[in-house]
Structure formats: C-alpha cells, structure tokens
Amino acid sequence: MRLCFLVEEQYRHDGMPLDVIRQLGAWGHQVDVRWPGRSLISLSEEIRAGSHDAWVLKTVSGGPGLTLLEAAASAGLTTVNDVRAIRGVRDKALAAVIARDAGLPVPVTYAAARAEAFAEIPAAQFPLVVKPADGSSGRAVRLVAGPERLREPAAPGAAAPDGGGLLIAQPYVPNSGTDLKVYSVAGELYATERCSPLHPAHAVHERQVPLTAEVARIAARIGEVFGLDLYGVDILLGPDGPVVVDINDFPSFRQVPDAVARVSAAVLELARRGTGGPAAGRTAEAAAPTPRTVPALPRPARPTAPIGGGR
Numbered sequence: 001m002r003l004c005f006l007v008e009e010q011y012r013h014d015g016m017p018l019d020v021i022r023q024l025g026a027w028g029h030q031v032d033v034r035w036p037g038r039s040l041i042s043l044s045e046e047i048r049a050g051s052h053d054a055w056v057l058k059t060v061s062g063g064p065g066l067t068l069l070e071a072a073a074s075a076g077l078t079t080v081n082d083v084r085a086i087r088g089v090r091d092k093a094l095a096a097v098i099a100r101d102a103g104l105p106v107p108v109t110y111a112a113a114r115a116e117a118f119a120e121i122p123a124a125q126f127p128l129v130v131k132p133a134d135g136s137s138g139r140a141v142r143l144v145a146g147p148e149r150l151r152e153p154a155a156p157g158a159a160a161p162d163g164g165g166l167l168i169a170q171p172y173v174p175n176s177g178t179d180l181k182v183y184s185v186a187g188e189l190y191a192t193e194r195c196s197p198l199h200p201a202h203a204v205h206e207r208q209v210p211l212t213a214e215v216a217r218i219a220a221r222i223g224e225v226f227g228l229d230l231y232g233v234d235i236l237l238g239p240d241g242p243v244v245v246d247i248n249d250f251p252s253f254r255q256v257p258d259a260v261a262r263v264s265a266a267v268l269e270l271a272r273r274g275t276g277g278p279a280a281g282r283t284a285e286a287a288a289p290t291p292r293t294v295p296a297l298p299r300p301a302r303p304t305a306p307i308g309g310g311r
Helices: 015-026 043-049 065-074 083-090 092-101 115-120 213-226 259-273
Strands: 002-007 030-034 054-058 110-112 128-132 142-144 167-171 178-185 188-195 207-209 230-238 241-249
Touching (some): 002 065, 043 065, 054 065, 054 259, 083 092, 083 241, 092 213, 110 115, 115 128, 178 213, 178 259, 188 213, 213 230, 213 241, 230 259
Parallel strands (some): 002 030
Antiparallel strands (some): 128 142, 128 167, 178 230, 188 207
C-alpha cells in the first residue's frame, strides 16, 4: 500500500508516529511523509492524483495538518482517523457537548473567550478546571480555586489565559491525582495510569492497568459516538464513578504492548477498509466507521443552578 503521513513539527522526533512509519516501510509499504509546518506541499497535484491509499494525520490542535487532511477527504480519499471525527474531538467545547448529549459521563462545561467571565459560574461549582478549547498535551490546564484567581496565568511566565482563543471550564472532579488513559487501537482497548497534570507532585509509576467493564464500555462508546478508530480517552475515577475529561485522536499509545506493530497493523486495516483501489478513495458518507454495538449510557443529570451576573 501507499500511505501519506502528515506530521507536524512537534512530532518530528517522536516515536509515534515515526516508528509506525518505519514499521510500515519495513513491511514493504510505501510511506510518504509530509511536514505541514516546514515544507512545500503540492496539494492540488497530490490530491488529484489520488495515488495514496490513505492519508494519516499526527498533528497538534490548530495546526495546518487538519486542513490538509480535510482537503484529501473532500476529494473522496481515505483518512485515518475519519476526518469528521478528528474535527469533533479537536475542539474540546464541541467534544464536551457531543459527548454529554450522547449520555457519556462528562462534567458540566462552560465556555468563554476570557477567563474572568467564568466568575459568573455558581460558587458551588468551584474549584474549576480551566483549559484552552484547542489545547493539547496538558498545555495551560489549571485548577482555579475561586473567582478571584481567574486572572492568574496557567504557570509562571505563561501567557495570560485569555489570549484570544476559546476557553472551557469544568467543575473539578475529586480524584487520587492519577489519570486513567484508555487507548483504542481499532477496537482493542488498553488502560494505563499516569500522573494528572493538575497534581504534578503526586508520584505515579506509569504502567498498564486492568480495564474494568464500566470503563471499557465508556471508552468503546466514545469511539462509536465520535467515529474514531485510533484514539485515547482521559478518565478520572471520581466519587460518583468514571468521568471523561479529554479525548484525543492518534495519541502516543504509551504503555500499550507492541504499540508500534499494533498501530501499524490498524492503519493498514483502516486504509484497506476504505479503499477500493489506489485512486478510488471513498465519499465522506462512506468514510464513517461501522458503528460498534455498544449499549447506550444513561444521560448525566443536567445542572439546575442558573448562571447569572448577580454574584
């Protein structure tokens, strides 16, 4: 097969996806790598040629790679993940609405262009976790104890939290300081533990852990709702059960056994699933993954406290 990987500068030295690219080459497949942040891409010619069986994206939120992937999808070419699914999780505000409407356990979510606007949120919902709607890798995520702390930057020397992009805020979910990261490799689920970015002093040995039936059902439901095949879900084990706090397309897959071989095989299978020939591609409607048979989850209770300006 012939594949095109779009890789942003941030990942030019990372094992994921570079090790996957090398593995696919070792298996005899042709892999072309394009670097959206530093090289000229003859986009019209490459897309019109339709010579790649699939386009694969490893990019940062807000990076140019997603636009290029969408351009390939608009011409009916196969993308991994489905390009519409990627857009749905890259915007954390949108992802929270989609997930909560599907009955997934997601915290109540607020959005604002400036952090101080979150002062209107009822006091009972503080502390808040505030982060950029287009953030990634824990960037600028912070715990805000009360309204008076909203103007503080995420860290010493960091940019102000109202630097132009949309922010989201969610009530803090009490937890042990350990994040549960669940990875999905084309339907196979793996759970790992790691330190929470909100509790950097909490020592956690990153490792693979058993996956409970409840968490597995939630993680599989994420794939069904968003149409993802390669993804990661950040889950907190709160006092009322598991809570989904983030979703990532094409994550690092750290601690997944034989991750490179598994992800490489999944990319090939997903490319084959959506390709009828080197130039055939597929339509946007046909590109959606086959829904998994996962029982619907009950809708979380909606907040009854109104947001007002009289605090």
